[in-house]
Amino acid sequence: MATAAPTAAGFQDCRNAWVATLEQLAEADPRIVAVVNDSVGSSKLNSFQKKFPDRLINVGIAEQVMVGVGAGLANGGRIPFVSAASCFLTGRALEQVKADIAYSSFNVKLVGQSSGIAYGELGATHHSIEDFAWLRPLTNLTIIVPADAWETAEAVKWAARHEGPVYLRLSRMPVPDLNIPDRQFRPGHAEIVHEGSDLAIIACGTTVHLAASAADLLKAEGIQARVLNFSTINPLDEAALHAAAATGAIVTVEEASIRGGLGGAVAEFTSANKPVPVERVGFPGFLPTGSTDWLFQEYGLSPEGIAAAAHRALARKA
Amino acid sequence: MLTNDKLPLIRDKALWMRRTAFTMVHRAQLGHPGGDFSAMDILATLYFGVLNYDPTRPDMPERDRFVMSKGHATGALYSALCAAGYFPEDWLPTYMQPKSLLNGHPNRNYLPGVETNTGPLGHGFPVATGIAIAGQITGASYRTFVLTGDGEQQEGSNWEAAMVAGHRKLANLTLIIDRNRLQQGAGTEETSGLDPLDDKYRAFGFDVQEVDGHDHAALLAVLGASPGTKPRCVIANTTKGKGVSFMEGVASWHHGVPNAAQYEQAMKELV
Ligand SMILES: Cc1ncc(C[n+]2csc(CCOP(=O)(O)OP(=O)(O)O)c2C)c(N)n1
Ligand SMILES: [Mg+2]
Numbered sequence: 001m002a003t004a005a006p007t008a009a010g011f012q013d014c015r016n017a018w019v020a021t022l023e024q025l026a027e028a029d030p031r032i033v034a035v036v037n038d039s040v041g042s043s044k045l046n047s048f049q050k051k052f053p054d055r056l057i058n059v060g061i062a063e064q065v066m067v068g069v070g071a072g073l074a075n076g077g078r079i080p081f082v083s084a085a086s087c088f089l090t091g092r093a094l095e096q097v098k099a100d101i102a103y104s105s106f107n108v109k110l111v112g113q114s115s116g117i118a119y120g121e122l123g124a125t126h127h128s129i130e131d132f133a134w135l136r137p138l139t140n141l142t143i144i145v146p147a148d149a150w151e152t153a154e155a156v157k158w159a160a161r162h163e164g165p166v167y168l169r170l171s172r173m174p175v176p177d178l179n180i181p182d183r184q185f186r187p188g189h190a191e192i193v194h195e196g197s198d199l200a201i202i203a204c205g206t207t208v209h210l211a212a213s214a215a216d217l218l219k220a221e222g223i224q225a226r227v228l229n230f231s232t233i234n235p236l237d238e239a240a241l242h243a244a245a246a247t248g249a250i251v252t253v254e255e256a257s258i259r260g261g262l263g264g265a266v267a268e269f270t271s272a273n274k275p276v277p278v279e280r281v282g283f284p285g286f287l288p289t290g291s292t293d294w295l296f297q298e299y300g301l302s303p304e305g306i307a308a309a310a311h312r313a314l315a316r317k318a
Numbered sequence: 319m320l321t322n323d324k325l326p327l328i329r330d331k332a333l334w335m336r337r338t339a340f341t342m343v344h345r346a347q348l349g350h351p352g353g354d355f356s357a358m359d360i361l362a363t364l365y366f367g368v369l370n371y372d373p374t375r376p377d378m379p380e381r382d383r384f385v386m387s388k389g390h391a392t393g394a395l396y397s398a399l400c401a402a403g404y405f406p407e408d409w410l411p412t413y414m415q416p417k418s419l420l421n422g423h424p425n426r427n428y429l430p431g432v433e434t435n436t437g438p439l440g441h442g443f444p445v446a447t448g449i450a451i452a453g454q455i456t457g458a459s460y461r462t463f464v465l466t467g468d469g470e471q472q473e474g475s476n477w478e479a480a481m482v483a484g485h486r487k488l489a490n491l492t493l494i495i496d497r498n499r500l501q502q503g504a505g506t507e508e509t510s511g512l513d514p515l516d517d518k519y520r521a522f523g524f525d526v527q528e529v530d531g532h533d534h535a536a537l538l539a540v541l542g543a544s545p546g547t548k549p550r551c552v553i554a555n556t557t558k559g560k561g562v563s564f565m566e567g568v569a570s571w572h573h574g575v576p577n578a579a580q581y582e583q584a585m586k587e588l589v
Binding site: 038039040041042059060122123125126288289290291 | 346348389414416417418420421423425435436437439440502509510
């Protein structure tokens with residue numbers, strides 16, 4: 001696969017923030033190790049491997065073993081960052097993630113690379129759009145989906161400090177920095193990216209900047225949308241969801257299936273607390289082959305597509 | 319009967335498939351040419367010397383089954399299926415374009431000749447084992463062949479399948495391992511070593527044979543031989559990127575893609 005490079009001005013490959021931060025942390029803390037499945041290059045861990053050859057454990061193409069080994073390394077007092085393409089990390093090793101990491105409560109950091117549809121042309125086996133749905137029920141697994149390079153670095157630092165299982169869902173697709181002033185990383189707390197009270201657009205990961213652009217389009221029509229960077233999916237920021245529901249209409253946006261992910265979580269919450277229309281933007285199921293950009297456009301993960309979903313939600317508003 | 323008069327056809331097809339696959343990868347600027355080229359002679363031998371199939375009847379119950387477990391090597395599989403007549407040549411330029419039937423990994427729901435969807439490694443051999451069990455319990459005459467990568471053998475599912483196939487003495491099943499000694503990032507032996515692969519499969523109840531995976535006559539003799547009393551494991555010793563000088567044995571061509579000059583150079587060599 002071609003490596004995603006910074007494209008438009010200011011767009012960054014968050015994987016650079018991931019590896020730079022991991023290397024800094026590993027310099028300071030000898031307990032930090034990386035575990036991979038023949039994924040040194042795709043996890044961008046080549047320089048980590050050079051610096052810490054004994055602390056890069058490549059189990060080969062064997063994801064179930066990789067996750068089990070991660071649990072064992074935690075038992076042995078290490079802080080493992082288990083890094084692999086998110087489709088195989090979460091799908092192939094799902095029972096290991098459930099039983100060995102979450103249920104056993106091991107201090108393991110699962111790092112899903114090239115998540116969502118970064119491998120667009122490689123097809124549904126390589127798309128990771130089901131991961132939210134199959135990991136959300138693991139309630140003690142903190143799920144973080146950074147929206148930009150800054151948040152990626154902060155999430156990696158926090159994961160290393162935090163005692164407990166974490167799933168970091170990283171992307172291969174370049175994104176712009178959100179440039180929020182006086183920013184603080186607070187896991188479990190949604191960030192307001194754009195203020196508004198006509199409706200709330202709740203996004204995560206690569207779609208947050210698209211939601212912010214959608215808010216600009218809506219503003220030109222006189223519609224004030226609140227945009228939330230909902231980077232922690234487990235646990236949910238309930239206060240932010242109460243406030244979002246109070247606007248009377250919600251749009252969710254995620255580079256994932258519309259079934260069981262962020263949109264599903266928001267719909268569960270609102271139906272139990274304050275029923276409001278929820279329009280979910282994401283993918284309906286197995287996708288055809290095509291580039292990431294094409295798939296984003298085709299399925300409405302674009303400023304225009306999100307703005308259209310906002311109109312649908314507003315039309316249903318009581 | 320398997321006679322060596324098939325060899326000129328196999329050689330011509332293998333050459334056409336290499337040129338076709340490289341053209342697809344060059345056009346798409348995506349693909350896995352290293353693993354395409356190590357498998358090319360195995361596929362050409364199977365499709366033009368061994369398998370019983372009818373491309374106009376891809377669901378023919380008595381067809382021999384070929385399962386491409388190393389599903390990333392679609393340059394090899396699609397050029398073979400096209401050469402075998404399963405779909406027209408004008409589909410080839412759509413490789414990995416939006417909504418193409420030629421997905422980055424094979425999909426049986428829209429491409430005739432594909433037995434099962436692969437892409438995640440370690441799936442094909444278990445499915446092939448099931449196909450062979452179906453043949454065993456129904457007394458069907460078809461044979462089942464499955465091709466895995468060698469790095470792919472690190473997936474434990476292969477060894478679970480090997481235990482089942484050995485236990486059930488699935489003589490109608492042939493596992494072919496593309497032993498190019500490279501996986502995605504490095505050599506297999508430096509990553510998580512597989513040797514001695516032959517002894518391992520022997521211990522699991524397989525009849526094991528090693529062959530030069532680029533020697534059509536040798537491949538034809540081994541793959542075309544009648545079934546014995548045990549499942550067969552053919553370790554095909556190959557070179558990743560075989561046939562293009564700058565790709566041969568170079569790990570980065572696992573998913574490297576050619577620029578215009580490299581494409582031209584390869585086309586000069588592939589004659
Ligand atoms: C379950 C799974 N894990 C990881 C990958 C990513 N991947 C694709 S090809 C490959 C290397 C395969 O090496 P090998 O089996 O030796 O194939 P070959 O050398 O014939 O290309 C890897 C790791 C995958 N497709 N599936
Ligand atoms: Mg190999």
